[in-house]
Amino acid sequence: MRDGGGASGPGEGPDPGALLAWYDRHARALPWRVPPGAAHRAEPYRVWLSEIMLQQTTVPAVKPYFEAFTTRWPTVEALAAAQDAEVMAAWAGLGYYARARNLLKCARVVAGERGGRFPDSAEGLRELPGIGPYTAGAVAAIAFDRPEPVVDGNVERVMARLYDIDEPLPGAKAEMKARAAELTPRARPGDYAQGVMDLGATICTPRSPACGICPWREPCLARARGTQAERPVPAPKKAKPTRHGIAYAGRREDGAWLLETRPDKGLLGGMLGWPGSDWADAPPEPAPPAEAEWRETGVEARHTFTHFHLRLEVLVAELPMGAEPARGRFQPLNPKDLPTLMRKVHAIAAAALRHD
Structure with a gap:
């Protein structure tokens, strides 16, 4: 010094x-x-x-x-x-x-x-x-x-x-x-x-x-x-793998959305998000959080994290007032409360449900 x-x-x-x-x-x-x-x-x-x-x-x-x-x-x-x-x-x-x-x-x-x-x-x-x-x-x-x-x-x-x-x-x-x-x-x-x-x-x-x-x-x-x-001399770039998952965006008749708080540990830990699958190397098997007519939107929510690319298949459904989901809770949603990835899912789901 x-x-x-x-x-x-x-x-x-x-x-x-x-x-x-x-x-x-x-x-x-x-x-x-x-x-x-x-x-x-x-x-x-x-x-x-x-x-x-x-x-x-x-x-x-x-x-x-x-x-x-x-x-x-x-x-x-x-x-x-x-x-x-x-x-x-x-x-x-x-x-x-x-x-x-x-x-x-x-x-x-x-x-x-x-x-x-x-x-x-x-x-x-x-x-x-x-x-x-x-x-x-x-x-x-x-x-x-x-x-x-x-x-x-x-x-x-x-x-x-x-x-x-x-x-x-x-x-x-x-x-x-x-x-x-x-x-x-x-x-x-x-x-x-x-x-x-x-x-x-x-x-x-x-x-x-x-x-x-x-x-x-x-x-x-x-x-x-x-x-x-x-200068500086960069580190050699490594190819990022791609992971896949499913996000279930369900909206109740009163406009409330089916959401959940993610586990504290892991990516987006503790944040508000959509019920969905784990993120894996291969597309996962469907496991909806509630009984409903879930349908494909045909649009993926794509996001890049530090170590991998993510592609989420977005499924949507209209849920009745008496629906009792196995995962998540119904609540009003301000998209600003969601992390960026989950906002992308919301935009896709909202557009799909508007066209019903």
Whole structure:
């Protein structure tokens, strides 16, 4: 770790001071941040919430969710007191739903066992549910100004280009993190961490990096060698398998839909969804959740998860008021309460039932 200094020059290593000066002028305005030079630090609750939401998700996608969450649950105590179903519904569409379950667990530990106060060190933060090394470092640096290296995808790309790291991912991650730790200054480490992330998001972008206006253009080895478009070196792509399943979308005469809450563990855990089959390598045998004239829609709900593609056959039925399903429960439905995959099923089913 080092102290911030002046601008980088030809032949010199990257200077944190040059990046901080750039960040002071060009910092992105984000709802979970305080601007550079502010008299107070960002609230740990807001930093933590934003970092959990930003995992494997983009800033534009997260902004409306963050603003909705902090309006509805402005403190960690308020979030801890929320009903699980309310939080899962508010998270719907953001993806990676284990994050929402861990969000509640963590909020309840902080609000209960820790009196509403987050630990102020990366080590302490890592003891909380759902907080790994990256999130712990980010919260410690941004909320508590601890000199912790913060290495997300943007920072990895910056390090790969600064030092022209030619080892493919994920093997290169160790060197990227080591380089990031070497550069992290003791002066203003929180602003520095956000500055490197902003640099990767706005200047050192995956395609067509704007090297001419980069504060680290002189010490950047990839720019000097003309390899910036080739860094970082991606991991070889693996073909994703395709899995198959059935979703049963039943609507009662009064407009209520037959829905169920998925098991807490597994993909879309704890989320509202349609009764259906397991997802398997081959199309499953039908197993309707209620006696009815289920019919095919002829349209599949298709979705891609991290490790596989999914094709769901959508079957629909109109159910009588006295129907007693073996699975699920009837309830009014706001499609916004469903995760993206289940919204696709709803759109297909609603269109099919309109044509009856």
